[in-house]
Amino acid sequence: MTGEVNTLAGYLGDEVAGEVVACGRERGWTARVPARPWRSHGYTGAVVALLNVTGPAGVQKMILKVVPPAAVVPAPERAGDPYDTAARDCPAVFRAHLVMKAQPPWPTTRGGLLVFQKLAGDDVLACRSLDQLPYRQLVDVSRLIGRALLLDWNVDGLNHNTGAYAGSPPTYAEFLRQALSDPLSRRKSMHRYAEDHALAPDRVRAIRFPDGTICPNPLYLVFHQSPLDRLRLDVLTGHSHGDLHLRNVVVPDLGGGRPALDQFQLVDLDTYRRHRSLAADPVFLLMSAMAEWLPNVPGRRWDAVRNAILHPARTDAADPPVDIARAVYGATVRAIRGLDSGLTGDWPAQFLLTTLATALSFTTFAGLGPTLRAWFFRLAAECGRSVISALNEPIPEDAISMGEMFR
Missing domain, CATH: 3.90.1200 (Aminoglycoside 3'-phosphotransferase; Chain: A, domain 2)
Known part of the structure; x- marks a missing residue:
């Protein structure tokens, strides 16, 4: 394992860290653990964590949601990307109440999903x-x-x-x-x-x-x-x-x-x-x-x-x-x-x-x-x-x- 994966592995676990690194290499960015780490857990077994992501446009903080395979909505049931659909549908009066995606999701090798979201209020902490x-x-x-x-x-x-x-x-x-x-x-x-x-x-x-x-x-x-x-x-x-x-x-x-x-x-x-x-x-x-x-x-x-x-x-x-x-x-x-x-x-x-x-x-x-x-x-x-x-x-x-x- 590279030092990059090792650092993330202590934060996200080996398997998720490997998926994040693979996604970043394909998309041209690098993920790092923030100075003030933050993690949470959902009802379906999903893990949510704050990441620093550095790419061609500079650094951006994102929320990574790791969706386990059992909680992934099968493709035939998804009518397009739900974030894109929500953004198109949302009236102006409600737009400030939605937190949108930072980049497209990444399917994992085990059938799960990595979802990258923007930060609520620009500061999750x-x-x-x-x-x-x-x-x-x-x-x-x-x-x-x-x-x-x-x-x-x-x-x-x-x-x-x-x-x-x-x-x-x-x-x-x-x-x-x-x-x-x-x-x-x-x-x-x-x-x-x-x-x-x-x-x-x-x-x-x-x-x-x-x-x-x-x-x-x-x-x-x-x-x-x-x-x-x-x-x-x-x-x-x-x-x-x-x-x-x-x-x-x-x-x-x-x-x-x-x-x-x-x-x-x-x-x-x-x-x-x-x-x-x-x-x-x-x-x-x-x-x-x-x-x-x-x-x-x-x-x-x-x-x-x-x-x-x-x-x-x-x-x-x-x-x-x-x-x-x-x-x-x-x-x-x-x-x-x-x-x-x-x-x-x-x-x-x-x-x-x-x-x-x-x-x-x-x-x-x-x-x-x-x-x-x-x-x-x-x-x-x-x-x-x-x-x-x-x-x-x-x-x-x-x-x-x-x-x-x-x-």
């Missing part, structure tokens, strides 16, 4: 991701983001049933299958979770939790002659990030604990889509906040947190993380109502179904641990119960009992 904010500031910025995603990023107007829906209203079950297409098909992690907990939808239609609550198996609602295939919904669609967890949003720090919340920036646009359900981003942000803050909440209050998500308009508590559910949902409802386009009635069902799907997807994140994953599964199940009740559909009577972990 002077920014904080949302998981680093005090709770009250997280609630405030989540409210700002919820509104901006709908009204500013989609300032040219919302759409109905565009993109994957091809202009036709999907059934409730089709909507869930589309929302869950990644964990259901590409990594198969949803199927593994179902099998590990004896929840296969072709055998288990309903479940009984330790407190006696009976819910439909949320996986049954997605598959196997689901009763949710009998009703359709108009889906509000538009520009969407697609992986909007707390670490993918940063705010500049003005010093003295004063983050500039209204200058938030979205990073890692590799999952950007021009047309996606507009509930996907705010709900994913909300579920990410739950994953971050729920471990700090006594177990006896976990039911109250779940109820706040299921019924955000009825929640008046102001303790974490209950009120963030009201903040996110309320911001999106007010944004849609403010358009005065008659679309408000479409939103509650879309938001609830998206919560069901996103909670199910969080059960596949092994890093959350078994107890938190079980909490997300029960949230998905209770979302299903609410949907079934609203449709006046009966819950199947052949419920199986769940273990204490699913309290």
Whole structure:
């Protein structure tokens, strides 16, 4: 190994360092470890690191994201470069909220991807991701983001049933299958979770939790002659990030604990889509906040947190993380109502179904641990119960009992 690789290897690991050096040699630049190193980790196993890159145009700081093979979106599913598409699509009013790429990505020999991004706020060390904010500031910025995603990023107007829906209203079950297409098909992690907990939808239609609550198996609602295939919904669609967890949003720090919340920036646009359900981003942000803050909440209050998500308009508590559910949902409802386009009635069902799907997807994140994953599964199940009740559909009577972990 060269001295160049050796230096990077201590920072990035041997394999990634070799890929970075190979990319630099082909493109005519050299990467070095900055004097103030910075690294972070994502939910999917991605590693993010700050690099100094010196080329023909001089030195530039970049953020390197190392995407593992399992998290790479297959080429047939990528409609061109998502960063380029996002840049073309973005209205001027929202452009300052997006962090774009510094140069094209580099496919690795093992099937992963190196993504080179510009710095948020021109100084990553002077920014904080949302998981680093005090709770009250997280609630405030989540409210700002919820509104901006709908009204500013989609300032040219919302759409109905565009993109994957091809202009036709999907059934409730089709909507869930589309929302869950990644964990259901590409990594198969949803199927593994179902099998590990004896929840296969072709055998288990309903479940009984330790407190006696009976819910439909949320996986049954997605598959196997689901009763949710009998009703359709108009889906509000538009520009969407697609992986909007707390670490993918940063705010500049003005010093003295004063983050500039209204200058938030979205990073890692590799999952950007021009047309996606507009509930996907705010709900994913909300579920990410739950994953971050729920471990700090006594177990006896976990039911109250779940109820706040299921019924955000009825929640008046102001303790974490209950009120963030009201903040996110309320911001999106007010944004849609403010358009005065008659679309408000479409939103509650879309938001609830998206919560069901996103909670199910969080059960596949092994890093959350078994107890938190079980909490997300029960949230998905209770979302299903609410949907079934609203449709006046009966819950199947052949419920199986769940273990204490699913309290």
